[in-house]
Amino acid sequence: MVEPIHLPSRADRSAALERAGHNVFNLDSEDVFVDLLTDSGTGTMSTAQWAAMFEGDEAYAGSRSFHDLREAVEDVTGLPHTIPAHQGRGAENALYGTLLSEGDVVLNNTHFDTTRAHVANQGAEAVDCPVEGAWDHDSEGEFLGNFSIEKAWDVVDEVGADRVTVVVSTITNNSAAGQPVSLENLRETAQFARDIDALFVLDACRFAENAYFIHEAERSEASERASGETASREREAGQHDRPLAEIARAQFDDADAVVVSGKKDGLVNIGGFVACREESLADRVKARTTLYEGFPTYGGMAGRDLAAMAVGLREAVEPPYVADRVGQVAYLGDLLADADLPVFQPTGGHAVYLDAGAVLTDIPAERFPAQRFVCELYRESGVRAVELGEFAFPGAGRPQLVRLALPRRTYTREHLDHVADGVAAVADRAGEYEGLEVVTEPPMPELRHFSARLRSVPA
Structure with a gap:
């Protein structure tokens, strides 16, 4: 366009x-x-996304476009239960409104504005746990977006494990200069959440970009073309030879739930979703979705927009696209x-x-x-x-x-x-x-x- x-x-x-x-x-x-x-x-949608929109199924319940989106979400993330929402903050409302109560504490590598507001709206407290150097432009490090386990334990020691009900990792870490989070740190953060009996949530609006940073060498090929520099080493050991889509999916392996604004790496102009591993949690989220977003198979979205996001999620992990995007x-x-x-x-x-x-x-x-x-x-x-x-x-x-x-x-x-x-x-x-x-x-x-x-x- x-x-x-x-x-x-x-x-x-x-x-x-x-x-x-x-x-x-x-x-x-x-x-x-x-x-x-x-x-x-x-952003601008692809020809394949526009084509999908013309075949959008506008049925109120159980539309074909919803099933296309559900299959795309499961293919990309591995999570079987998808609840669409009209955009990311609608998905945040559906998930955090379900999970949080007055006095709860939510830990995040860094909360973004709407996430922090949704936590506060439930009477809960949002606490950031960035790694050292995350907010210093002179810092050096491959994964300055990581969640600090050390800071998280300090919070638990202060407020008690029973109050920390949700642990979130935001990929990439938007509020901390958009820095990436490593696979190793995602696993460590998930284990920390299990250790304190909290739910581990992945805020995965930019999951494809984060996967690319895990996959790439120290400088991406696209960045090399712009700067003339040569890639020298991997960002995260053992990841450079893995397919990008495989790394993207591995990021979700330990998540109990995922909240996504499709307006980022879904490559659409409107839409989002919550995905859950367990059906029991998904059913609770669906109840709130029905109240605030719409029936759980459309979630405030037109069928044509569901169809476009199903295509966009798959396009987002195509290496040529994301290399040019990051480059x-x-x-x-x-x-x-x-x-x-x-x-x-x-x-x-x-x-x-x-x-x-x-x-x-x-x-x-x-x-x-x-x-x-x-x-x-x-x-x-x-x-x-x-x-x-x-x-x-x-x-x-x-x-x-x-x-x-x-x-x-x-x-x-x-x-x-x-x-x-x-x-x-x-x-x-x-x-x-x-x-x-x-x-x-x-x-x-x-x-x-x-x-x-x-x-x-x-x-």
Whole structure:
């Protein structure tokens, strides 16, 4: 699919930013030139997916399209019970609303915003257990997205094992610069969950990208093409010669349940699902799905969208696709790193993460340097990114990250060159910017970055 886009004038971009209250979520898409706000549901579907949509079965119950999706989920993950939802947060509501009660504690390598909000909405507590260096752009390591078993045991010692009812591993670790999680760590995390009698859940929105990192050598072939560097060694021993689809499925071997936004590695514009190993848990999730999403064989989705996701899940583990996907992200990351900008290396599979706090050093965290960087990037180049620092995660003590998330199968290298030029231009003017303060925000702090409005104030 081809879509015309245009770059609004700088004056028009500045006016749009003011109307949006310095929150790029409030911008209209027609005001954006290159949109890197999210990779969720923003990519381009394949011809095979479009063809499948024309054969979608719109039956309310037991549609053929549901059975196609169920078979695809079982083929890719090995889990036999699939409950569709309209998107990832619908799946989170169905699963975590079923599993959690007031006072429960959920451990995660790093909770993302909607996951944390769903945990909080059930009266439970979300606790992050990232490994050392996960939020430091100068760190070196192959699997900085891993779940820290040591930190998890510290939490158990503090609150008691009976309160920790769910343990989650998010692959890739979106909030920790999109870094991958190793197969070994997934097994260790599952064993930890069994040791404390907790349920092990895999948040697997980007399962194919994570599998690719496990499969690849230190530098992927696609990244080599962009950088000229040569792969030197495996990321995870014994995995490079395994088929990618086999590694992808192995990630799910120890999971009791899986929650997926199909808008990522399902390669669709809408949809998600919960998959369960045991029928008893699946039946409980289906009851909540019926209440909030729809009958459990459509889950808030049209039959044609179920059909497209069934195709997309299989396409996501095709090596040429995922190599080019990860390679495109690596290309943008290399452009920024070559310009001496503080980006996390190696780059994640879906996005490049920049430490805005290390660039806008005159703006303290409470004045949202990463949000200011996002605003000025839009003003400078018409590029929309997203802040994942103090504004999105208030009081979390995280670095002031800017995420540049690439839609799948959408932009060309020339677009990414434009993005890199815009980022460099903002960095060149780092000492000129004021801070920001929140003017209005919603009552739930976990979700304030979606709709809050801000204004400029002296740093």
